[in-house]
Amino acid sequence: MKAYETDVLIVGGGGAATASTISAQQAGARTMLAVKGRFGVPGVRGAGATSNPLADFWTIRTVGPKGGFFNPPDTVFGDMLQAGLGMADPALCRIFVDEVAEALSRLQEIGMRFQSKMLATMHANKEAGRTNRIVALQKAVIEETNTYVVEHANLTDLIVEDGRCLGAVGVDDEGRHFAIHSGAVILATGGVGQLFKYSFNPPGNTGDGYAMALRGGARLFNMEFMQQGLATTWPTQAMVMLYEMEEPYRLLNAQGKTFVAGYLPDGVTLEEVSTLKADHWPVSCRDNSVHLDRAIQGEVLAGRGTANDAIFLDLSQAERGFEAELFVKFMASRGLDIKRDLLQVQIHHHTSNGGIRIDADAQTAVAGLFAVGEAAGWQGADRLGGTMLGGSQVFGRRAGRKAARVAAGRPNKKCGQEAIERVVEQIARMRESTGERTLDTFRHDIQRVMWRNLLVEKNAECLSTALEYVERDRDRLAGDLRIRSPFDVALAFEHRNLLDVAEVIARTAMLRTESRGSHVRSDYPDRNDEEWLTNIFAVRQEGELRLQREWINRTCGWDDKPGDIRIRPWG
Numbered sequence: 001m002k003a004y005e006t007d008v009l010i011v012g013g014g015g016a017a018t019a020s021t022i023s024a025q026q027a028g029a030r031t032m033l034a035v036k037g038r039f040g041v042p043g044v045r046g047a048g049a050t051s052n053p054l055a056d057f058w059t060i061r062t063v064g065p066k067g068g069f070f071n072p073p074d075t076v077f078g079d080m081l082q083a084g085l086g087m088a089d090p091a092l093c094r095i096f097v098d099e100v101a102e103a104l105s106r107l108q109e110i111g112m113r114f115q116s117k118m119l120a121t122m123h124a125n126k127e128a129g130r131t132n133r134i135v136a137l138q139k140a141v142i143e144e145t146n147t148y149v150v151e152h153a154n155l156t157d158l159i160v161e162d163g164r165c166l167g168a169v170g171v172d173d174e175g176r177h178f179a180i181h182s183g184a185v186i187l188a189t190g191g192v193g194q195l196f197k198y199s200f201n202p203p204g205n206t207g208d209g210y211a212m213a214l215r216g217g218a219r220l221f222n223m224e225f226m227q228q229g230l231a232t233t234w235p236t237q238a239m240v241m242l243y244e245m246e247e248p249y250r251l252l253n254a255q256g257k258t259f260v261a262g263y264l265p266d267g268v269t270l271e272e273v274s275t276l277k278a279d280h281w282p283v284s285c286r287d288n289s290v291h292l293d294r295a296i297q298g299e300v301l302a303g304r305g306t307a308n309d310a311i312f313l314d315l316s317q318a319e320r321g322f323e324a325e326l327f328v329k330f331m332a333s334r335g336l337d338i339k340r341d342l343l344q345v346q347i348h349h350h351t352s353n354g355g356i357r358i359d360a361d362a363q364t365a366v367a368g369l370f371a372v373g374e375a376a377g378w379q380g381a382d383r384l385g386g387t388m389l390g391g392s393q394v395f396g397r398r399a400g401r402k403a404a405r406v407a408a409g410r411p412n413k414k415c416g417q418e419a420i421e422r423v424v425e426q427i428a429r430m431r432e433s434t435g436e437r438t439l440d441t442f443r444h445d446i447q448r449v450m451w452r453n454l455l456v457e458k459n460a461e462c463l464s465t466a467l468e469y470v471e472r473d474r475d476r477l478a479g480d481l482r483i484r485s486p487f488d489v490a491l492a493f494e495h496r497n498l499l500d501v502a503e504v505i506a507r508t509a510m511l512r513t514e515s516r517g518s519h520v521r522s523d524y525p526d527r528n529d530e531e532w533l534t535n536i537f538a539v540r541q542e543g544e545l546r547l548q549r550e551w552i553n554r555t556c557g558w559d560d561k562p563g564d565i566r567i568r569p570w571g
């Protein structure tokens, strides 16, 4: 078997991975960056969300006065806690606020140009397609170092012995396994967008980091909180920023009928939900705009959507507010004139707010294991827009520095053969599967089921459907998998991870019998602070998933005030 050795292994190729790699290098470590697919090539497997060419502009939440930006640090900090509705980690939010201006300066030093400062906005430029340039710029820095980059490396499991992470194993695209012995491992594997039929995340984002960390003994938290928002489904995907548009919105089902009114509780008007939606893009039950999102998804699930699982958004009458020039131009390049044509829109999965539990240096509960970017969990029930990219830089830097120190304290990097063999056996079993069901079918079906049952509005019934599906699909994966090519082995491991993460999301969402921020339950529509000011942690013990609740510290700074977020729009 091929084996590598390094001080710090960074798994992933997005903005969190590149920031961590640069930082570990600067701290004197030998670094290896292992990524599935290609490193930093937008639009292909491996690109990650950071380089996924889907958005017209990208933002980093900034603070001032340091760096010349306008939002005072305490306002941003306070709003992060308010948005998190008690669920965000206050200490990590403070670090973000204190360090994001420096992160921006570092990006500027290597060539990043921002178009506006309130939110540092990066217009996706021509060369980069519709992607931001963070990875491209940091990749150029990494290429000047002696970092060993391994592409087409699908990491499948961590090697953990006596509570310490000693490296990882994986398969390449030809189905051959390999091991990487390392002093520390940084998981920068992004989120789990591929669990859902409609998502902004690229094909490689299958929640591998969450699943590997869970199997390795780390804890996940806040996994029930996911960002979701409106985007076109046809002729291409593009985020639709309703807060930039005329309201009230004219939404029509496939029969050309208006329908939102049918989803509104007594006394709530279309004007009200539209006005409230102007405060934020993501789905959130913190205000009545949630009924707009419920209506959009509900109409499609009721069978009254278009063939593209969408409803129509009519912007032909929009006269005020719609200034999203890049969006208009992009739609025109796809043959749609928004003044004449109807848009087909649906709610898409965007990011996971929760993730692997980390401390101030992005360390997990497993010694030598770190998590950064979307793989790490520190945000709450909702989050401010622009905090994911900034957080990847801030915690990437911290993780790289600390991981280099941890690795320096472990001169002998070799791990026990037994741990590797356990994993290799699984790979061999997977490779020899001779069932009927192809991985295309596995992926297609799980995405459809989870999009219907785990996004937007949930209840006990649909969460049970999701959980039953996970159980049945595990059996199918074990007994009826058809491996058609060596690359299928990597995809089969991804599917195992999708199932593990789906179980965590569905079980935490089932346990949380209330609605809070992005977690919307039709059977428990109200927030219930009496019973639910707790974070939910997921751990794997003796092969079983266990959930643990921990009460939040009531003096953390979150304060239950209505109309509580000062920055507008906040998301």
Ligand SMILES: Cc1cc2nc3c(=O)[nH]c(=O)nc-3n(C[C@H](O)[C@H](O)[C@H](O)COP(=O)(O)OP(=O)(O)OC[C@H]3O[C@@H](n4cnc5c(N)ncnc54)[C@H](O)[C@@H]3O)c2cc1C
Pocket: 011, 012, 013, 014, 015, 016, 017, 034, 035, 036, 037, 045, 046, 047, 048, 049, 050, 051, 052, 054, 055, 057, 058, 059, 060, 061, 153, 154, 155, 156, 188, 189, 190, 191, 200, 201, 204, 205, 206, 208, 209, 350, 351, 372, 373, 374, 375, 385, 386, 387, 388, 389, 390, 392
């Ligand atoms: C269209 C879009 C617009 C967005 N806009 C904003 C914004 O404006 N502001 C903001 O703050 N956030 C935004 N977000 C969210 C933000 O971009 C992501 O949360 C962030 O980029 C995640 O970075 P990351 O490095 O953690 O993960 P990613 O960039 O997703 O990278 C993950 C990497 O890990 C690799 N990988 C995964 N599993 C494995 C494995 N098993 N083995 C090897 N490699 C693996 C992947 O191939 C990929 O290279 C947006 C997201 C999208 C999709």
